[in-house]
Amino acid sequence: MKKLVLIAALISTPAMAESIAWVENQAGGNIVLTNEPCILDGKNFEEGRKAITYASGMPEKKGCWGIYKRNNKMIAIVWQDRGMTDRVFDMDDFEWKSNAGDLLRNGSKEIM
DSSP: OHHHHHHHHHHHSSOOOEEEEEOOOOTTTTEEEEEEEEETTTTTEEEEEEEEEEOOOOOOOEEEEEEETTTTTEEEEEETTTSSSSEEEEEEGGGETTTTHHHHTTTOOOOO
């Protein structure tokens, strides 16, 4: 029985997205850009990758990020929560993992 419960837990645990960049948000938490395709409310946003923002004592918020259409040195984030303002950031605002460049060249599309 214990083996069955363990197998069920492993199967139901979602794979973690790899964070590739992050920046501190205004609430003292972080905005994290991932390499995971952006699926919000069951809809696949092919033009973006998943973004997450969080801060202590606040629920996690999700959105999609991609290259800003008007300036390819900017990152645009469209938030799922309509109460949050969609934002555009300079790429240099983020701390990037060393392997993040491959994703930007080979998978990120323009949004906003």
